[in-house]
Amino acid sequence: MQTHKAKRVEIIIEAPMESRLTAALEKAGVTGFTVLPVLGGSGRSGRWSREGQVGRSGMVAVVCLIRPERLDALLEAAFTVVERHIGVIGVTDAEVLRAERF
Amino acid sequence: MQTHKAKRVEIIIEAPMESRLTAALEKAGVTGFTVLPVLGGSGRSGRWSREGQVGRSGMVAVVCLIRPERLDALLEAAFTVVERHIGVIGVTDAEVLRAERF
């Protein structure tokens, strides 16, 4: 089938920052994203798991498929939010069907 | 380690369509897939989150690793199911261990 080049960006971020991140993405013109739950992880700030938490906490993963030419705008927007917070941003080459959606 | 070329397909689809999608995948000869929960997202049909729902609803992400030569069959099968529904399909180049499994 006909596919189109795109980028897949995956941002892992603290749950209390989720709404700030998605607001920044929307402002940067990102047309779509999906939020996935995260059970736990490990990084420079150590190991954590959802079981070691009370209240609203932990992290989420935000996945965006976007046109390659929009990548930079997205990364700028995302980076401003995550800059001082723990978390990671990874980018992969991807292909999508129905390019008109992105 | 020895790795083999593969494709990673990620399909985000409404939960009530999940069983139809996986049935179509199985019919198209897809030998394996994994279903991940989704907390929320945004797209052409607006923002939604699991918290704004009653009953069985929301979306799921279905991830398949397959041999490159089977990609087209998979995309045809998946597309027939998602065509008229909201959701996205993204494809990435990948590599897998143990090619005999795919």
Next chain:
Amino acid sequence: MQTHKAKRVEIIIEAPMESRLTAALEKAGVTGFTVLPVLGGSGRSGRWSREGQVGRSGMVAVVCLIRPERLDALLEAAFTVVERHIGVIGVTDAEVLRAERF
């Protein structure tokens, strides 16, 4: 923005093996990973879903972003754990911001 080459490794594994896998990753010098929940899936050992289980069971997905030169060490470590168990390992090329973190 400035990005750096990395590898994204995704390991889908039985939940009772999770702590063994992450211990092996840490031993192999992997500096970060994220664990995502899995709802169900299908593979050589058949179809399963979280709903068909009692007790702690099912599978999880472990995602690691690492420098390309560390991939082999990671795969060796992961493979030792998953070898005799059901599950899959997929690797994708990726790019990350803030290379000093990986």
Next chain:
Amino acid sequence: MQDILALASANLLTPMILCFALGLVAALARSELTIPEAVAKGMSIYLLFSIGFKGGVSVADHGLDARLVAALAAGVVLSFVIPFAAFALLKVMTRLSATDAAAVAAHYGSISIVTFVTGSSVLQGAGLVAEGYMVAVAAAMEAPAIISALYLASRSGGQAEKMDADLWREILLNGSIVLLVGSFLIGLVTGEPGMARIEAFIVAPFQGVLCLFLLDMGLVAGRGMRNAKGVLTAGVLAFGLLMPVVGAGFGLAAGMLLGLSAGGLALMMVLAGSASYIAVPAAMRVALPDANPSIYLTLSLGVTFPFNLVLGIPAWVAVAQAVGG
């Protein structure tokens, strides 16, 4: 009229309605208060199980009423017929596309089980007893409306997916139908001795659980309202307030034909006047994917559900008392 107002204000100041209001206000103010999905689903399972079981025990106690079958049939007919009335009203009052109108119509032909549960609890507060088999009638009214709606959509050129066996199974064996009918039968078989064993669990805490559940319903309805800006034109809104009255009218007629008690009459009005927001939306996503879910969810959950909770139920109870046995 005065009676209705007195009952409405008595009803308004119950913990249940106030919990719903709390949830609504919290969501509109964008509080992060949430009830975990699993807990909300657990509470709904509890409420369905409890109401079904109590219905079954009550039928076991009073003997099988000859009207049970007639009431079931009436419920099925109401569920088939009401969507046509809703569709006609929508065509007159709104500019919704045929597909959207058909999808909305399906919701109003089907029922809201939480409205039914709340209605039962208001009845109890008013000292009325309804026929135990009304829970079976509720189950029978869930699905038929879907067929009418798909017929309406395809007649108007809408693209309904063909109803495959899977979809039928999903609709007819959806969780709430199975749980209601199943627990009704269990109550019927085990009767009072069964009730004695589990009464402390399913009777005493019932109203308290309903409070927390309505808190969650308020949160969900409020979030829906927030996300649905622009969806609700004045016409659509007016439909959401008028249609429950029309539906309750159908229910009243059917209930009087059946010769139900005042309690049963009130519940029949509650059922016919309520709109689904669980079973039908899921079915519509599969069968009428082009219909806009924001419209039908906002209408049924954000307009009709609160209307019924606050004004509808006390009104129907008052009417039933005035008219019925």
Next chain:
Amino acid sequence: MQDILALASANLLTPMILCFALGLVAALARSELTIPEAVAKGMSIYLLFSIGFKGGVSVADHGLDARLVAALAAGVVLSFVIPFAAFALLKVMTRLSATDAAAVAAHYGSISIVTFVTGSSVLQGAGLVAEGYMVAVAAAMEAPAIISALYLASRSGGQAEKMDADLWREILLNGSIVLLVGSFLIGLVTGEPGMARIEAFIVAPFQGVLCLFLLDMGLVAGRGMRNAKGVLTAGVLAFGLLMPVVGAGFGLAAGMLLGLSAGGLALMMVLAGSASYIAVPAAMRVALPDANPSIYLTLSLGVTFPFNLVLGIPAWVAVAQAVGG
């Protein structure tokens, strides 16, 4: 015999058994009814806590029985020994590989705590009182069978992973052992005054929660049956029906040697005759990954659990009443 049948039919028509049946039927009919995982786990924590606490309070009331230690030792021995009997039977009755047979054997040496909980509740209905420390015996019987099974597997050339410290900790400190033993000790320490504080929570709603939990067990068992087509040969099925009787026989012998009361005797049979489906499967995935989980899960959850629920428990109770004190 007549007594057994009378008790079985009385038992069959309790809300508990009917809830299990409802779940089974719903799953086999592929209804989408589900109980969220978190809610099911929450209910199991409630049931374990409640039964452990009540056991502890009962020991606190009646004073520490000298037979407690003997009963614990007997439980450990049974759990070690029964897998050998199960393995021998499997070799005779089925064509399972040594690894699969060893994994199945581990399940039957260990216990099903839900079967135990249901058994306690049936005892209570029959007016029997068991020794409070039977919950400690239940905890003691969870793990030893795993060791026997790994021995059997490696003796037959199967590839058992070596038992590392982590695995030992996981098995011995698994959730249900910790919760049972912990709440037993809490009950023992706080006694009647502690009970007075939390009785309304852990006693009154117990049977109702058990109903909903068994509904979920029925759903899970039914889904397991559906996914396991082809796994169950006639021989394997026969084993799943025979082995609980054999196990209960071991339990009866041990209980009589210990001089337990009729209630304690019945519970000892229930424990020995039941098969694990939580702790042991997880341990087997780690320690015997080559064993096919469909076989042991289907057998223990889809065959032996329903058998015990419907026929086993009432039979063991009747036998215990005939034989015991």
Next chain:
Amino acid sequence: MQDILALASANLLTPMILCFALGLVAALARSELTIPEAVAKGMSIYLLFSIGFKGGVSVADHGLDARLVAALAAGVVLSFVIPFAAFALLKVMTRLSATDAAAVAAHYGSISIVTFVTGSSVLQGAGLVAEGYMVAVAAAMEAPAIISALYLASRSGGQAEKMDADLWREILLNGSIVLLVGSFLIGLVTGEPGMARIEAFIVAPFQGVLCLFLLDMGLVAGRGMRNAKGVLTAGVLAFGLLMPVVGAGFGLAAGMLLGLSAGGLALMMVLAGSASYIAVPAAMRVALPDANPSIYLTLSLGVTFPFNLVLGIPAWVAVAQAVGG
């Protein structure tokens, strides 16, 4: 003193404290026992709703006390002031950075609602009755401390994010404030008749639910301790044990000025002496991201919470009884 010890040991052997201890031990021994997040959140919603509602009903019963407003104001002032004391102590006792010290100070100015709930339940056991509006005071004390902490951090050159409208809304409308205040108002409006409807749900099972909830708190605190090796220097640890006493002292002074009853006095000490671990940590992650969460979580959840549960609460109750009405 003897009274305090007697009360402490009576308190120590309640099912509640023992459940907390069980969770702590299980987590430290790395048992895989866990309570699903959704269930724990469900229980906390239940506890908050119940305590808020009971407070409201009690105010409805006794009439609006003129001291309500004064008590609210006192709570707000305490929450503003205590962080300054905490910050000064931290500077003297530890080597934490200004940012870390400010973040910790915020937690101690705010409150732990579970400590408050447990305190209420201990009061009840001791036959004391507190002013119903203390739950409103609890809600009022959640947020002000955050402002003081951000002021402290920025004064010391720390990089506090600017407090945008979103953050304000998140803090002031966080789940527990909304639920406490909301259910308090619902209790106030519906009074005894409302209570009669839902008493079986919110009163009888309360202590039992609290037990299971504290089991989870023990598990979480224990896991936090395990992950926090190296974070706790002797100075930091000493602060975590001293600060609740200092805070309770502030509470005692405020309560005596207000002329609260002995019960109210005890609760004021409990509030002022407790440290937040839900609302404040989330706010700190947003507003002071450079502060190390391990420090403030370990202190508040792993040191001060258990201290208050085991020693603090009984001590404050004894002091309040000695000093108060």
